[in-house]
Amino acid sequence: MKKLILLTAILPMMANAQSSKKSGGLTPTAAYISEVWSPDNGDGTFTNPVINADYSDPDVCVGASGEDYYMTASSFQCVPGLPILHSTDLVNWEIVGYALKELYEGDPILKEHFNTVQHGNGVWAPSIRFHNGWYYIYWGDPDWGVYMVKTQDPAGEWEKPVCVIKGQGYIDTTPLWDDDGRCYLVNGWANSRAKYASVLTVRELSADGTKAIGQPVIVFDGNGTENRTCEGPKFYKRDGWYWIMCPAGGVPTGFQLAMRSRSPYGPYEHKIVLAQGKTQVNGPHQGGWVHTKYGEDWFLHFQDKEAYGRVVHLQPVDWSSGWPMMGKKGEPVTTYKKPQSSNSVKVNPMESDEFNTPTMGKQWQWQANYDEKYGVPTAFGSFRIYTYKLPSESKNLWLVPNMLLQKTPADAFTVTTKLRMTSKADGQFGGLIMMGLDYSALVVKRIGDEFQLIQMTCQAADKGKAQTDKVIATLKPTALDKIDYKPGIHMDIYLRLVVKDSKVKFAYSSDGKKYTPCGDEFQMKEGKWIGAKFGFVSAETDPKCDRGWIDADWIRITKK
Numbered sequence: 001m002k003k004l005i006l007l008t009a010i011l012p013m014m015a016n017a018q019s020s021k022k023s024g025g026l027t028p029t030a031a032y033i034s035e036v037w038s039p040d041n042g043d044g045t046f047t048n049p050v051i052n053a054d055y056s057d058p059d060v061c062v063g064a065s066g067e068d069y070y071m072t073a074s075s076f077q078c079v080p081g082l083p084i085l086h087s088t089d090l091v092n093w094e095i096v097g098y099a100l101k102e103l104y105e106g107d108p109i110l111k112e113h114f115n116t117v118q119h120g121n122g123v124w125a126p127s128i129r130f131h132n133g134w135y136y137i138y139w140g141d142p143d144w145g146v147y148m149v150k151t152q153d154p155a156g157e158w159e160k161p162v163c164v165i166k167g168q169g170y171i172d173t174t175p176l177w178d179d180d181g182r183c184y185l186v187n188g189w190a191n192s193r194a195k196y197a198s199v200l201t202v203r204e205l206s207a208d209g210t211k212a213i214g215q216p217v218i219v220f221d222g223n224g225t226e227n228r229t230c231e232g233p234k235f236y237k238r239d240g241w242y243w244i245m246c247p248a249g250g251v252p253t254g255f256q257l258a259m260r261s262r263s264p265y266g267p268y269e270h271k272i273v274l275a276q277g278k279t280q281v282n283g284p285h286q287g288g289w290v291h292t293k294y295g296e297d298w299f300l301h302f303q304d305k306e307a308y309g310r311v312v313h314l315q316p317v318d319w320s321s322g323w324p325m326m327g328k329k330g331e332p333v334t335t336y337k338k339p340q341s342s343n344s345v346k347v348n349p350m351e352s353d354e355f356n357t358p359t360m361g362k363q364w365q366w367q368a369n370y371d372e373k374y375g376v377p378t379a380f381g382s383f384r385i386y387t388y389k390l391p392s393e394s395k396n397l398w399l400v401p402n403m404l405l406q407k408t409p410a411d412a413f414t415v416t417t418k419l420r421m422t423s424k425a426d427g428q429f430g431g432l433i434m435m436g437l438d439y440s441a442l443v444v445k446r447i448g449d450e451f452q453l454i455q456m457t458c459q460a461a462d463k464g465k466a467q468t469d470k471v472i473a474t475l476k477p478t479a480l481d482k483i484d485y486k487p488g489i490h491m492d493i494y495l496r497l498v499v500k501d502s503k504v505k506f507a508y509s510s511d512g513k514k515y516t517p518c519g520d521e522f523q524m525k526e527g528k529w530i531g532a533k534f535g536f537v538s539a540e541t542d543p544k545c546d547r548g549w550i551d552a553d554w555i556r557i558t559k560k
Helices: 007-018 108-113
Strands: 045-047 059-062 069-072 081-087 094-100 124-131 134-141 145-151 162-166 170-177 183-189 199-205 217-221 234-238 241-248 255-261 269-274 285-291 297-304 310-318 335-337 375-377 383-386 404-407 413-423 429-435 439-447 450-458 468-475 489-500 503-509 516-523 533-540 549-558
Touching: 069 124, 094 145, 124 285, 134 183, 145 170, 170 234, 183 234, 217 241, 234 285, 241 285, 255 285, 383 533, 413 429, 413 439, 413 533, 429 489, 429 549, 439 468, 439 489, 439 503, 439 516, 450 489, 450 516, 468 516, 533 549
Parallel strands: 059 124, 059 285, 124 170
Antiparallel strands: 045 335, 059 069, 069 081, 081 094, 124 134, 134 145, 134 170, 145 162, 170 183, 183 199, 199 217, 234 241, 241 255, 255 269, 285 297, 297 310, 375 383, 383 549, 404 533, 413 489, 413 549, 429 439, 429 533, 439 450, 450 468, 489 503, 503 516
16 A cells, blocks of 8 residues: 555656666656756747756767767766766756766776765766767766776666776866867866866877877967866867867856867867856856757756756857857857757656665765665665764764765755664664755654654865754654564654755654654755755764664655
């Protein structure tokens, strides 16, 4: 009799989770429609952002069919990494997989490194390209070098990463295969590692794109000009011109440049082709250009929305002047006609989860390389997350790797979950968290033979600041094990967080019907290069006792 409530609303989610996959994405009958943000207006127009979630530094390519579009984005230390999103119209997107199961498969030293939480490190600003029947993704890891993965099915398995260039400081890499088969790579530089930035370099790679065979050449220098912080370059060729499109001027306040040359090594002339102007879309830049089979041109880029992260916008591109002017006369559009497409199916990235399948939903990521002791799906219609053993010196939850988190999907939304906390020892806790440089969580924690409902909050967690705990209520267990062998006590509870204007309010319920507001309002804060993320936390401080766990029955993202 489990999970009969809200059945009408749940069925589309279950169909999506249980449907078979195709290389072009999910079948039309499996479309997941978000209750909190869907950009398709249903009248032939769309409203930006097309993805109101943190897909930082997005890039896009046209697939083999000419009408399948694939997007990827920065994933930093989150695992699985390099998300793969699919669309047939550049407006309706779904998550179809990840290119990286872990960081970095095939390299035992780096795999060990990323087994611990490395906030803000890892995969920076990838590019995705389709070339000779293969899909390629290149990215710069600022600490380790330039990497590449490839596949013939972007929704399927990707090959293990190949280190193309070893070293520090390389970021924002994009290949270009020229008409003669030669391959070039453009990249930016991370000042935090290289101790210089605001320059773009081009070098030649081997024809298969696996190693550098030429020396880098500086082709653009933004130092001392309005084009400071030029980075995130994307490399193209059109009508005999080599094009580099890149952002400049800073992440929250910058603009989009286009530059052209008759040689991949420059010199390049440049022009601002997209800027905020009189709109509310700040820093509109860094993304990917596509030319469709219908002769249309479009540009996907991000907007930095602070705690919500970097959300994805779509702009028309007009080449009539010889330059790719984006939006409406170089300013972002809010509502616009959709790109031409033979497909009219609405679909959005998955958010809610009934946990009814034996695999982890594609909306979820861990904070480090996965360990099976973090958590696993169950055959009982739930996802189990075991308590992570916090080091005794821990002051907060910043380095907990087994948080199961997803991106915020809208400016205003409500998250409700039903879960059971099973505790084998004193001090074990679990619940809902909004995670960033600052965080706040609503958890149940075992104290003796009872549970306490606690709001755990930390300001400047990344700086090692101590967490504060606010006890809200003391709760009797809802069930007790009646065996002598390692008995546990259990707490069944519904937890809720409500987001509006980047602020979080918590509530709880014992029956899923009447919710009691609780705790202090929390001001969301972005993470290290990413937006705040929400999901589940489960931890403890006793190094010797058996682990406890939470079984998440379901989680639902709604308007109210």
